[in-house]
Amino acid sequence: MNTLLASVCLLLMSPGATGDGPAAARRLYVAEPGIRNYLEYGVHGVLVYDIDHGHRFLKRIPIAGLDPTGKPLNVKGICASIATGRLYVSTTRQLMCLDLVHESLLWEKTYKEGCDRMSITPDGKRLFVPSLEGVLWNVVNGETGAVESQIIPRSGAHNTIVDLDGKHAYLAGLKSPDLTIVDTGTLKPVIKVGPFSNMIRPFTINRAGTRVYVNLNGLLGFEIGDAATGKKLARVEVPGFKIGPTKRHGCPSHGIALSPDEAEIWLTDAHNSRLHVFDATASPPRLVQSIVLHDQPGWVTFSIDGSYAYPSTGDVIEAHSRKIVTTLKDEHGGEVQSEKMLEIDFAGGKPVAVGDQFGLGRAASVKP
Numbered sequence: 232m233n234t235l236l237a238s239v240c241l242l243l244m245s246p247g248a249t250g251d252g253p254a255a256a257r258r259l260y261v262a263e264p265g266i267r268n269y270l271e272y273g274v275h276g277v278l279v280y281d282i283d284h285g286h287r288f289l290k291r292i293p294i295a296g297l298d299p300t301g302k303p304l305n306v307k308g309i310c311a312s313i314a315t316g317r318l319y320v321s322t323t324r325q326l327m328c329l330d331l332v333h334e335s336l337l338w339e340k341t342y343k344e345g346c347d348r349m350s351i352t353p354d355g356k357r358l359f360v361p362s363l364e365g366v367l368w369n370v371v372n373g374e375t376g377a378v379e380s381q382i383i384p385r386s387g388a389h390n391t392i393v394d395l396d397g398k399h400a401y402l403a404g405l406k407s408p409d410l411t412i413v414d415t416g417t418l419k420p421v422i423k424v425g426p427f428s429n430m431i432r433p434f435t436i437n438r439a440g441t442r443v444y445v446n447l448n449g450l451l452g453f454e455i456g457d458a459a460t461g462k463k464l465a466r467v468e469v470p471g472f473k474i475g476p477t478k479r480h481g482c483p484s485h486g487i488a489l490s491p492d493e494a495e496i497w498l499t500d501a502h503n504s505r506l507h508v509f510d511a512t513a514s515p516p517r518l519v520q521s522i523v524l525h526d527q528p529g530w531v532t533f534s535i536d537g538s539y540a541y542p543s544t545g546d547v548i549e550a551h552s553r554k555i556v557t558t559l560k561d562e563h564g565g566e567v568q569s570e571k572m573l574e575i576d577f578a579g580g581k582p583v584a585v586g587d588q589f590g591l592g593r594a595a596s597v598k599p
Contacts, residue, residue, distance in 0.1 A: 524542055
């Protein structure tokens with residue numbers, strides 16, 4: 232399948248894309264401060280961009296998320312549900328819930344264990360909210376913010392993915408080489424994938440939930456795991472580039488995404504300020520191009536249809552040509568960077584499709 236055809240198919244697969252009526256308005260939501268608590272990369276709030284018109288800045292939605300002195304805290308994650316029309320933003324201490332239509336704050340909850348990068352079931356009923364590198368994940372009611380239960384892998388809770396079917400949550404901790412998969416209904420562990428060769432950092436999964444692609448401490452590259460058997464399948468290193476000092480995160484590759492058609496793997500390289508693009512159809516995946524960025528990346532994700540890749544540097548990359556076509560700016564023309572962003576599409580003033588912050592595979596069918 233060529234890239235253009237794949238993009239069209241993926242768009243038609245997106246919730247709310249029916250093929251009739253007016254086209255959905257595509258919006259990119261960027262939460263700030265999305266790189267630590269640095270206010271120089273977009274100040275504070277959720278910045279909204281018009282994807283279809285050159286990623287033009289549209290507006291800033293105010294959010295809470297302050298420390299006791301009134302200073303904005305690090306934003307740790309962003310997710311949304313079109314079923315309920317709600318947007319969620321986490322900081323190191325709080326979880327905020329906003330109404331996407333009215334752009335108002337519905338509630339803000341503080342959890343004593345802290346918060347990190349959370350994920351939500353598509354029906355909007357449950358969020359899996361990691362404590363701040365602690366022993367547990369809080370299972371949070373999407374309507375009220377109340378804690379319904381806890382999952383305790385004791386792994387240094389950090390990154391979280393709920394698959395696109397909403398059946399499984401993938402839980403990765405900073406203190407474990409194993410990735411835990413739980414049933415979102417029963418909250419019971421299904422399997423552990425690993426051990427990988429070091430502690431897990433960012434990761435992503437394919438649409439079928441059969442493959443996990445993980446960044447690890449000390450690795451410029453990624454490893455691949457089989458979510459059905461729990462076994463590690465492969466280790467892929469970036470050829471021709473050296474590991475060196477990084478501004479943050481302390482690992483060479485902190486960010487990995489599948490193109491939505493699952494044909495490519497896009498990998499961050501902080502020291503060399505690059506995105507490395509791998510052919511995911513090859514075994515093992517093969518490096519095909521490296522894209523120079525204007526700063527060190529610490530994350531990467533995609534638009535829903537795969538037409539754009541979004542590294543945390545604020546560079547907007549046309550995925551087909553692999554060219555930087557613009558950079559994100561705020562309402563004053565200032566530089567915007569963030570590791571917490573996702574696409575939300577609207578039709579008739581209501582959200583009809585939502586992307587994700589992790590760069591998940593979205594192909595309807597994949598090879599076993």
